[in-house]
Amino acid sequence: MAAEAITVSGGTGPNPISLWLQAIRVRTLVVMPPACLVGAACALADGHFSLFRLILAFFGTAAIQSGTNIINDYYDFQSGVDPREAANPDPFGPSLVVQRGLLTPDQLWWGGIAAFGIGAVFGLILVALCGWPILLIGVASIAAAYFYTARPLALAYHALGDITGFIFMGPAIVIGGYYVMAFNVTWGAVLTSCAVGFLGTGILLANNVRDIETDPQRGKYTLSTWLGRDKAIWEVALFDAGAYLSIAIGILIGAISWLALIVLITLPRAFDEIAILRRERDWDRLNLALKRSAQLHLEFCILLIVAFAIRAIFRH
Numbered sequence: 001m002a003a004e005a006i007t008v009s010g011g012t013g014p015n016p017i018s019l020w021l022q023a024i025r026v027r028t029l030v031v032m033p034p035a036c037l038v039g040a041a042c043a044l045a046d047g048h049f050s051l052f053r054l055i056l057a058f059f060g061t062a063a064i065q066s067g068t069n070i071i072n073d074y075y076d077f078q079s080g081v082d083p084r085e086a087a088n089p090d091p092f093g094p095s096l097v098v099q100r101g102l103l104t105p106d107q108l109w110w111g112g113i114a115a116f117g118i119g120a121v122f123g124l125i126l127v128a129l130c131g132w133p134i135l136l137i138g139v140a141s142i143a144a145a146y147f148y149t150a151r152p153l154a155l156a157y158h159a160l161g162d163i164t165g166f167i168f169m170g171p172a173i174v175i176g177g178y179y180v181m182a183f184n185v186t187w188g189a190v191l192t193s194c195a196v197g198f199l200g201t202g203i204l205l206a207n208n209v210r211d212i213e214t215d216p217q218r219g220k221y222t223l224s225t226w227l228g229r230d231k232a233i234w235e236v237a238l239f240d241a242g243a244y245l246s247i248a249i250g251i252l253i254g255a256i257s258w259l260a261l262i263v264l265i266t267l268p269r270a271f272d273e274i275a276i277l278r279r280e281r282d283w284d285r286l287n288l289a290l291k292r293s294a295q296l297h298l299e300f301c302i303l304l305i306v307a308f309a310i311r312a313i314f315r316h
Helices: 016-023 026-030 032-045 051-078 105-130 132-146 161-169 171-182 187-210 223-227 229-252 258-279 283-315
Strands: none
Touching: 016 051, 016 105, 026 032, 026 051, 026 283, 032 051, 032 171, 032 187, 032 283, 051 105, 051 132, 051 171, 105 132, 105 171, 132 161, 132 171, 161 171, 161 187, 171 187, 187 223, 187 229, 187 258, 187 283, 223 229, 229 258, 229 283, 258 283
16 A cells, blocks of 8 residues: 555645545445345334344444445555546545545555444444344455455456445345344345345446446446446346336235335336436436436335335334
8 A cells, every 4th residue: 555645735624524524425325324224124014123233233334335435445546447537526436535635545545444343343243132144244245345446356347346236235234134123034125135236236337337438448347348338228227127126026925015116106216317328428417327326226215114114003
């Protein structure tokens, strides 16, 4: 890691809290923590709930995603990826805190490790309360988060980011959130986790379509770069469809309450996302599709939580 300091230009710079909120990309925390809440809500619908364990899981998940964002930015910087205009960082992209001279590379790396450490503390408490399955999920999640961009694996650079994202933004988090409530796993939890995972991965896919021309220039080969633009957009559409199909299957087999049909309200958002990806070519305009994808994921999660909460009320 580079040890040299990078001079901060002009004034005293942002205060430490503001700086680290930029580094962790706080806006992106609408992805993994809500998925954890979906898992807990699914368990609540089945009659299982613990506020204390939910708090531990929620903040542990938020810490791990924060660490993921920081470490990804660090290794993207080291690999020469994302050298965009540092003075005007993309709100849906890397924080560029190193490129803007706000942190040194070492500070950024240690910040990521500290975030993982905080997540591990919450996780170890849950392990003591819930057993070894949570240890497996936690260790695997942190390892996948670190090696998503870190070498020698650099999963995102070798067309493995999509499957990694699906597993750890869906099944790992949602099933983990369910397990810490219920100490078991149901088909309803599994299918719900797949739905959330499909849409979480959809955010990554929209990002990859946006960067499909620039990523290979910097040595980053996502599945989208191999498929080409048109097929990559079809991949986004298939993942979006997979979310609704997972819920439909769960309802048909009686594993998920019919109340979950409320997620159909989000279909126009999915159609809008795909339309933007097909229509636009400009990098900045494609950010709108990325925004739509993130909104779709969040709204889908919120509606599932509402459906499961209503189901829990009617259980009593």
